[in-house]
Amino acid sequence: MIPELGHYALVLALALALAQAIVPLIGVKTGDPTLIAVAKPTALAQLLFVGLSFAALTASYVVSDFSVENVTQNSHSAMPLVYKITSVWGNHEGSMLLWVLILAMFGAALAVLGRNVPAALHAAVLSVQAIVATAFYLFILLTSNPFARLPQPPFEGRDLNPILQDIGLAIHPPLLYVGYVGFSVTFSFAAAALLIGRIDAAWARWVRPWTLVAWIFLTLGIAMGSYWAYYELGWGGWWFWDPVENASLMPWLAGTALLHSALVMEKREALKVWTILLAILTFSLSLIGTFLVRSGVLTSVHSFATDPARGVFILGILVVFIGGSLTLFAWRAPMLRQGGLFAPVSREGSLVFNNLFLTTACATVFVGTLYPLALEALTGAKISVGAPFFNMTFGPLMVPVMIAVPFGPLLAWKRGDLLGVAQRLLVAAAIALLALVATFALKGGSVVAPLGIGLAVFVIMGAATDLAERIGLFRMPVGTVLRRAVGLPRSAWGTAVAHAGLGVMLLGIVGESQWNIERIAAMKAGDVATVGRYELVFDGLDQREGPNFRELAVRFSVREGGIKIATLSPAKRAFTHREMATTEAALMRHGFSQLYVSLGDLNPDGSVAVRAYDKPLVLLIWIGTLVMSIGGALSLSDRRLRVGAPRPSKAKLGLQPAE
Structure with a gap:
């Protein structure tokens, strides 16, 4: 009975998602506030029924109901309770149910926390979110029903994949999915803004917290997956450039670029095209990651599905959402009015520089991951693109980014003084040089390790310099410094902490790769x-x-x-x-x-x-990612990201015909 209730609840969630997708959009088009108001309660009701469906599947696992095919294939009565619960998402069907559960959670959170968003935009965002949910409900119900019954239930189940019987499975997939699915909110904001013509600094203010949440959880999810593979698979590595690992790295790179781009748009109303495009591409890359894992085109410890019908269905979802959103972007982007101008040497310029290299690195990973699959599909030839390719292409692209990281926060908006910033970074550069020389003297050998250590120290000390400059350290009385430190916006602390975490992670990467x-x-x-x-x-x-x-x-x-x-x-x-x-x-x-x-x-x-x-230093890899996530959380806690942005004047509407 419980599985049938779970199945029925999922069908009701689909019906609610359809209503949420259609009715509020009609209200936005007709200006009917009653229809617009439908979005919020349907989003909350949708979460209720998806939650009931997920609870029903979990209960089936806990009681070892082997009449449910999914439970038979992925559980065993002798398994510890914790692994019975984690088995719910340790398979294709259950993991997709977790996916839509998290999607419904974001929709409900957006419904409750979007009070500062204009009603029409809010309803349009929730409608786009529901369109995404509808596609995945249909995918689950038509190709991946987790509640399918067996006519003759076995006495015992087949057990969960042993590699997945680890506490890491309880942590890694949910974190990763919150990151993946979280970017659906930024995607929905972008599509809704293009539909109704509201793209301005306030829009960027609304998008940034959701982007931060997704980025934080994706960072933690990737780190947890890396550590899980490190200690569980027994091969001693923490990153293998596995296609499914790359599938999570690509939206992380694009999401990092989106964070920086949204900051420029919020402060200067510039980079509108960049920001909208990155919001679309980041979630598109999350969908591509879903396709890679569940289509059966890859053989990996992460892969679940092997049914071609599932791959075709997800490919159809990709075509509809990626193709549709890019078509909408191509139609509306030419109407975006140019925002604030800035000099190449400025904080905006440094963020553009950062984004160019991040997106290029993302494109490199994308090509290296998908080219072998495309070549095999077109010609039947099989090739392998492994660590040597990615190390030779991705690594060099990250070096300029790491060098630029300390400069960005110290540059002024609109027009910066590069020489002045370089002078303020002299102490950081001197300490980095000392670290480089000391590393070379103590370790000798290749110059790669000393250069890497020096660069990592420069990034860490650059973050410290940023904070020191902001609070007037060594330039003002101690009491004044303390008051300024307490009054410093949390987003400033968050930026410095996240950048320092990047340097810490680089220390770990250099130590493990060079001195192992x-x-x-x-x-x-x-x-x-x-x-x-x-x-x-x-x-x-x-x-x-x-x-x-x-x-x-x-x-x-x-x-x-x-x-x-x-x-x-x-x-x-x-x-x-x-x-x-x-x-x-x-x-x-x-x-x-x-x-x-x-x-x-x-x-x-x-x-x-x-x-x-x-x-040596291997733990710094994961400590660094944790510090980066803490930095993101500090930025998220900044009150300025929780209040409504001022409404722009009529002369500053986000979408206007080009002059």
């Missing part, structure tokens, strides 16, 4: 392997039984200078119902670095293949 030490050995009891300054002593094997797996663990003593400092127990788990095995790496933290040990297969002679790494 790897040791692969076949070991038996009593054997010793040296990894950097550590010795691994093979103490013995342990056989363990889990709730739905068998585990072979190896005990290692970790010695430094002959003294035992830790015990590590990496393991291999065999899941009998899925007939699959997973690697459980063992990690030892030392400072911001880690000793990483994972197991391979048992050899005929009784030895075990062991892969060990000493990874």
Whole structure:
């Protein structure tokens, strides 16, 4: 009965989405406030019914209702409760239900929190949001019904994919989906603004908080996915340039550019075309990521769907939304009046510079990801585009961005003084140079690592310089400095913290990629392997039984200078119902670095293949992304992003015929 209720609730949510998509738009066109007012209650009701549907599927998993095909294929009665719950979105059908649930949450939040948005624009945004929801409800109901019943239910389920039986699955997909789906709000704002002709500084003020929310969660989702793959897959890497990893990176790059572009539009009413186009492209890239994961065109640990009908349906969604929005943009963009003018050397100019390189980097990832698929579809030839291509193209594009990051916040709007800013950054540059020289003296070898460390330090110290300049550090009395620090807008703190986080992350990337030490050995009891300054002593094997797996663990003593400092127990788990095995790496933290040990297969002679790494500064990669997200949250908490922007005068309407 519960699955049928869930299915029925989903159908009702579809009906509400259709009403929300059509009725308010008619109200906007006819100027009928009654029809316009339909948008808010239908958005809230839609969330209610999607929530009931998701709760019904979750209940089916919790009670192990194997009459539901989805539960049979992805659960097991012996699984821990936490994994029964995370199994809800550990499969194609359930993950799509989570997608529409988050989409409905954003729609309801927009309905409640959009009081400062003009009624007509608010209704149009909610209508576009509902059009997106309608497409995905139809996709789920027609091709991916999570409530399909089995005529003869089995006694036991097949179990969840063992790789997904990790706490990381409870965190990574929801975070990622909030980021993906969050950009649907900016997309809806862009489409609605083009439809009704309201594109101005106030529009940018309304869009920026939603963009920030999506960007923060996408940042955290990508970071969590990276760390999950790092410790769960056992290969010791944190980024593989997997096509599905790239699918999340592309909207992040475009979303970062959108954040900066919306800032310029809000402050100077410039870059309107850029901002609208980026709002459309960012969500379009999120949809492309959905297509890559669920169409079956990729083989990846992230991929769920293999049914061609699903791929065709999602491809149709792509064509309708991307093609339709770009057509609308092409029709209305020529009517956008030019905003405030600015010199190339200005804060606006620095943000344009940033956006050019970010979008170019995004295009590089896009081509590297989709070109092999397009080539195979057209010619049947199979090629692989891997890390060497992306490292040689993406990396160099990021270097100018990192150099420019400290300059941007210190430049004045409209016209800046580059020489003056360079003088204020002299201390930051001197500290960065010292770090570069010290790194080269201590580590030697390639100049890549010292240059990377120097650049990272320059970014961090540039952020500190920005704050120091704003509060008058070393130039004013301490009491005045403290008062200015307290009164500094949170968005200024957020910008500096986010930029510093970028530098911290770069430190981790340089340390892990340039100084990583790897040791692969076949070991038996009593054997010793040296990894950097550590010795691994093979103490013995342990056989363990889990709730739905068998585990072979190896005990290692970790010695430094002959003294035992830790015990590590990496393991291999065999899941009998899925007939699959997973690697459980063992990690030892030392400072911001880690000793990483994972197991391979048992050899005929009784030895075990062991892969060990000493990874300097690797934790800074994820600490940096966390700091970036904190910076975004500080900016989001700024009161100026929660109040309505002043209404423009009639002479400053966003859309007017070109003169």
